Amino acid sequence: MSDSILIFDSGVGGLSILTEVRKALPGVHIRYLMDSEMFPYGIRADGLLAERIVSVCKAAVSSFSPSMLVLACNTASTLALSQLREALELPVVGVVPAIRVAGEHCRRTDNLCFGLLATPATVSRSYTQALIDDFASDCRIERLGCSELVDLAEQHIAGVDTRAALHGLIGNWLAQHPHMRHVVLGCTHFPLLRDELELLWPEIHWIDSGAAVARQSARVFRGIADEDNSLSCNWTGTQEPEAVKRFLSQLGPLKDAGRLLV
Structure with missing residues (x-):
């Protein structure tokens, strides 16, 4: 070994x-x-x-x-x-998605709302709901399943500017929830887009499991x-x-x- x-x-x-x-x-x-x-x-x-x-x-x-x-x-x-x-x-x-960390952040800021951005499978799986039940049952969680972000992360690593596509995929969702200040990146691909996410939405605290x-x-x-x-x-x-x-x-x-x- x-x-x-x-x-x-x-x-x-x-x-x-x-x-x-x-x-x-x-x-x-x-x-x-x-x-x-x-x-x-x-x-x-x-x-x-x-x-x-x-x-x-x-x-x-x-x-x-x-x-x-x-x-x-x-x-x-x-x-x-x-x-x-x-x-x-x-x-x-x-x-696993950083549901526990997001819940802790929300309680410290007295804003019991956060987003979960993941693939459609992760958003809907029972283990995700179990994490929510265990660690964030007092929070309102806005979920978005978006498999297209996986491809964007692959493109971003290859040097492609994906900001326009990123805005098109999640911009409306974020705009619909203006009080949401924390978003869990529930797929390990998604943190690779963090630089563009922070540039487009600097007011959001992006949370991952890394x-x-x-x-x-x-x-x-x-x-x-x-x-x-x-x-x-x-x-x-x-x-x-x-x-x-x-x-x-x-x-x-x-x-x-x-x-x-x-």
Whole structure:
């Protein structure tokens, strides 16, 4: 087993989690894995996805022997977290929308209203409602399911200016709720658009799970932080993710990159 962290997502969304994990564990080698052959997950059946996520992650753990696996995807965490924890002999960290954090912010500001911006599947899933019931039952929550933002995040990583499209997708929703000052970014893709979101709507406090996942990762990491700040990139499918490799190279030296055969 190597002293490394494997971070998994269907596409580029997990880069938002990886950025926070890098801050929390700067001396650990991080390997980023995308199941780009099956992207986007939002159009796939849950049963197919659960089987696929377990298969890909088990193959990657077998190939790379990481010290820890981070499921940097709400869908993957919902469908496969418990299965992977049973199947793998290493810590597996998942991600959920930052409902609890948003509720705490709202209570401190005496404005018991916040938004939940996620994919349609995450907005409607029972686990999301369970989080609301447990941590924000006293709040009014305005929900918007928008799968198009996933594609915008992928484009943004590639250098495309997506501000006009972003305004067209969520501008009316925000305008309809002028008292909403906190919005949960309930998909790991969405924080990659934070710079444009803050530019367009600076009055909104955008909340995501990245820092919380990083703190949990630091708590359960079993390896040794030996000042190896390199990164690696792997993917399924045939298309090489040049934009992702460029993003990773800004965080540290890119050690290796290659396709994972599943």
